[in-house]
Amino acid sequence: MSIRKPPLDTADAAVEIEALKADSFGRISLMRGPQGVFVRRDLGHVPLWLRLPAWWLARREARGLQRVIGMQDVPLLLNWDGRRLDRSYMAGAPMYLAPPHGDLAYFRQARRVLGQLHRCGLAHNDLAKEANWLVLDDGRPGIIDFQLAVRGNPRSRWMRLLAREDLRHLLKHKRTYCPQHITPVERRVLKRHSWVRDAWFATGKPVYRFVTRRLLKWEDNEGRGPQP
Ligand SMILES: Nc1ncnc2c1ncn2[C@@H]1O[C@H](COP(=O)(O)OP(=O)(O)O)[C@@H](O)[C@H]1O
Ligand SMILES: [Mg+2]
CATH class of the missing domain: 3.30.200.20 (Phosphorylase Kinase; domain 1)
Known part of the structure; x- marks a missing residue:
């Protein structure tokens, strides 16, 4: 390229x-x-x-x-x-080392950043991992690690679905660190599982675990994401 x-x-x-x-x-x-x-x-x-x-x-x-x-x-x-x-380089620390407890401004800005990414036609796809969210030195969020990112037309059904999954992962972190500010609408998004997520848990995740833990011997402990 x-x-x-x-x-x-x-x-x-x-x-x-x-x-x-x-x-x-x-x-x-x-x-x-x-x-x-x-x-x-x-x-x-x-x-x-x-x-x-x-x-x-x-x-x-x-x-x-x-x-x-x-x-x-x-x-x-x-x-x-x-x-x-x-x-x-973005100076800061991963979310699991600098947890944004009660920091509503962090999550508001994170949502804005996600919206921008999605409007550019990019879905991240690996935001369950806290290691891929940074808390920058000035307190803002930073997003890294685009190895699994997907590009496409932001208006397509597929990209909208992936965007919703990204948002759901962000909201899971918000539920962990800022539960008092989860809105009713956000609670509904959190509850709505897509077929992509269900298919991943049924097939992709066991294969991923086998490859990463057995074949590659990864510890798989970097930035534990919250459970679904
Ligand atoms: N642009 C960056 N700014 C600051 N730290 C970074 C940046 N890119 C990576 N890192 C640090 O390096 C680690 C690994 O990078 P990452 O791109 O997430 O690789 P991997 O795909 O192997 O997880 C991150 O968890 C983060 O701590
Ligand atoms: Mg990473």
Whole structure:
């Protein structure tokens, strides 16, 4: 794919400051380049037999981020060259380390950000995980990890359904941290399960668990999401 050359030349002379996470699908590092700090996913560390799915997921993230270039509260895509995916760094902490207890402003803004994403024709699809929600240093929400994001026409039935699932995941976090502010309408959204979610629990989730726990030996404890 051709992705617009980044405003910052991150490919050169960047050094790793800190490893943020490493698993079978790559190593995520905080890097310092000539223009400042950014986050890199490097597929160079991925075992050969997993290169293809890892590349596919990284490309999916790059394409998703490309669609929302210029949007606040999501990482800015800096570069994707088929092996390294560079994104801007957003200073903050994941939701499970900095829980937004009683912080209605956080959840209001999070809902706005989700709305913007969806209007751009992007559904995130991995927002049950608290690790993918940041509480930024100024208290605003940040959304990361677009590996499972889906692009499409925001008016299509499919995208509207995925958007509703994203919203449901946000509302589950709100129910955990801000239950006193859940509105009756939000309670109804929380109760309404889509067939996508039911199909996932019946088939996808057991397969996912087998692959991640047995084959990849992931601990699966990063950012436990609330249960459905
Ligand atoms: N743009 C970013 N700004 C700040 N932290 C980030 C950013 N991207 C990733 N991180 C940190 O690195 C971790 C792993 O990144 P993520 O993209 O979620 O990878 P994975 O798909 O392996 O979960 C995140 O949980 C977060 O702590
Ligand atoms: Mg993640």
